[in-house]
Amino acid sequence: MRLGLRLLFAFFLINGLAAFFVLRVFMVEIKPSVRKVTEDTLVETAYLLAAFASDDMANGNLAASPSTSRFARHVQAVAEQPVQIWIWDARKAALDLRVTVTDAQGRVLFDSAGQDVGADYSRWRNISRTLRGEYGARTTRDVAEDEATSVMYVSAPIVAGEQVVGVLTVSKAARAVQNIIDSSEQKMLRGGVLFLLLSAGVGFAITWWLVAQVRKLRSYAQHVQGPTLHEGDGSQPAPAAPPVPEVPGELGDLALAMDSMRRRLEGRDYIEGYVRALTHELKSPVAAIRGAGELLQDELPAADRQLFAQQVMDQSQRLQNLVDQLMQLTQLEQRPPLAALRPTTSLRDCAELALGQLQATAAQKGIHLALQGNDSAGAWDAQLVQLAISNLVANALDFSPGGSQVVVQLAPHRITVQDSGPGVPEGLMHKLGERFFTTPRPNGERSGTGLGLSIVLRIMQLHGGQLHFANTHPGLRASLDFPVSH
Numbered sequence: 001m002r003l004g005l006r007l008l009f010a011f012f013l014i015n016g017l018a019a020f021f022v023l024r025v026f027m028v029e030i031k032p033s034v035r036k037v038t039e040d041t042l043v044e045t046a047y048l049l050a051a052f053a054s055d056d057m058a059n060g061n062l063a064a065s066p067s068t069s070r071f072a073r074h075v076q077a078v079a080e081q082p083v084q085i086w087i088w089d090a091r092k093a094a095l096d097l098r099v100t101v102t103d104a105q106g107r108v109l110f111d112s113a114g115q116d117v118g119a120d121y122s123r124w125r126n127i128s129r130t131l132r133g134e135y136g137a138r139t140t141r142d143v144a145e146d147e148a149t150s151v152m153y154v155s156a157p158i159v160a161g162e163q164v165v166g167v168l169t170v171s172k173a174a175r176a177v178q179n180i181i182d183s184s185e186q187k188m189l190r191g192g193v194l195f196l197l198l199s200a201g202v203g204f205a206i207t208w209w210l211v212a213q214v215r216k217l218r219s220y221a222q223h224v225q226g227p228t229l230h231e232g233d234g235s236q237p238a239p240a241a242p243p244v245p246e247v248p249g250e251l252g253d254l255a256l257a258m259d260s261m262r263r264r265l266e267g268r269d270y271i272e273g274y275v276r277a278l279t280h281e282l283k284s285p286v287a288a289i290r291g292a293g294e295l296l297q298d299e300l301p302a303a304d305r306q307l308f309a310q311q312v313m314d315q316s317q318r319l320q321n322l323v324d325q326l327m328q329l330t331q332l333e334q335r336p337p338l339a340a341l342r343p344t345t346s347l348r349d350c351a352e353l354a355l356g357q358l359q360a361t362a363a364q365k366g367i368h369l370a371l372q373g374n375d376s377a378g379a380w381d382a383q384l385v386q387l388a389i390s391n392l393v394a395n396a397l398d399f400s401p402g403g404s405q406v407v408v409q410l411a412p413h414r415i416t417v418q419d420s421g422p423g424v425p426e427g428l429m430h431k432l433g434e435r436f437f438t439t440p441r442p443n444g445e446r447s448g449t450g451l452g453l454s455i456v457l458r459i460m461q462l463h464g465g466q467l468h469f470a471n472t473h474p475g476l477r478a479s480l481d482f483p484v485s486h
Helices: 003-058 070-080 125-131 175-224 249-296 302-333 347-365 382-399 426-431 452-463
Strands: 085-087 090-092 098-103 108-111 136-141 150-160 163-173 368-373 405-411 414-418 466-471 476-481
Touching: 003 070, 003 098, 003 150, 003 163, 003 175, 070 098, 070 108, 125 136, 125 150, 125 163, 163 175, 175 249, 249 302, 302 452, 347 368, 347 382, 347 405, 382 405, 382 414, 382 452, 382 476, 426 466, 452 466, 452 476
Parallel strands: 368 405
Antiparallel strands: 085 090, 098 108, 098 163, 136 150, 150 163, 405 414, 414 476, 466 476
């Protein structure tokens, strides 16, 4: 199950249980609370009416003519009075309070409902307790299995002087207050449903927000778990590290911890990658030097000794070139993109300096160096541009046959180096610029380090430019395209 669904389920479970228990407590308390209030009102009503009935009871009017006594007439008038009353949101259309009066023996003298006059109520709990001076109340169901038929009875003593001469009882059917209870329960149920819906909305919003923050962290982790900044093959610009996601609280601390871990892993992978590649490249020259050294320990003719000694010198120089270029590439790869510079660097000046450094090597191989085209200037690093041109020309000299020429062609924001060598197989063109990738020279040797073109590629990446290669049959053309300065 996904994290979002788990959080949403947990939120609903907690809120659902809370709503269930709260609603259950209220629902359980509503009915007894309403009945307590009703009973309290009935007690006050009973005692008040008992005080009104005490005069008629003392002078015998209730016993002699219960229906014509002053107390009976007032009660009957109130009972028959039509009413249209709204109590909050409940409508009351009739007075449903029943009043009975019994004498000291429990015989009914007056009944506002006109039903039980003359009946013996002495055995009823509320009557007997009141006659004994105790609080008398009871609840009785007309139908034993139906709680809705319950009737509440509350009695009060009728006192004449200091003697209890009768009992006044007021009663109210439970159905009279059931509407109020039902209305309250419905309101609470609607409120509970609304609470659950609002909780669902809040829970969904919180879950969505939290999952969105977690997805930011997941996306960041997925971006940094791939090849790190220096693990690529060098044929494409190194991807910039994604920004640390801005998330609050502990998730923000986790994002910072992940970024710190990324930087540490990136540095470790960078070192491990170079160590593996360097180890592979060192095997051949070290093996050659070791083999020549072992042979030089024996007695050899002068010519053979000179041959093996020269081999040791050549391989040592190869190692030196490898170390020097590797240090150059490492410095360039650790360098951030170039800041804005003034457009004062001349491509011709850089090309002339680069060709001047390689003129002796070209003359030794019998290769002519030519500089053609029109100059252009831009916001470039002069030393890096000169280094890039030098590496391209040196690479061209390695592959050009004696008696040929290497042409450096200038154009607006562009330099092209053209040689007359065998070119590069089309299937290997995409690998040009990879670290330690070399192709055999015309003499069959692999004397290069495979880092020269990697240095050129990195220089162009720092400038925001591009490096292109194309076979010209014969020869290979390498082009440096610099961005236009603004």
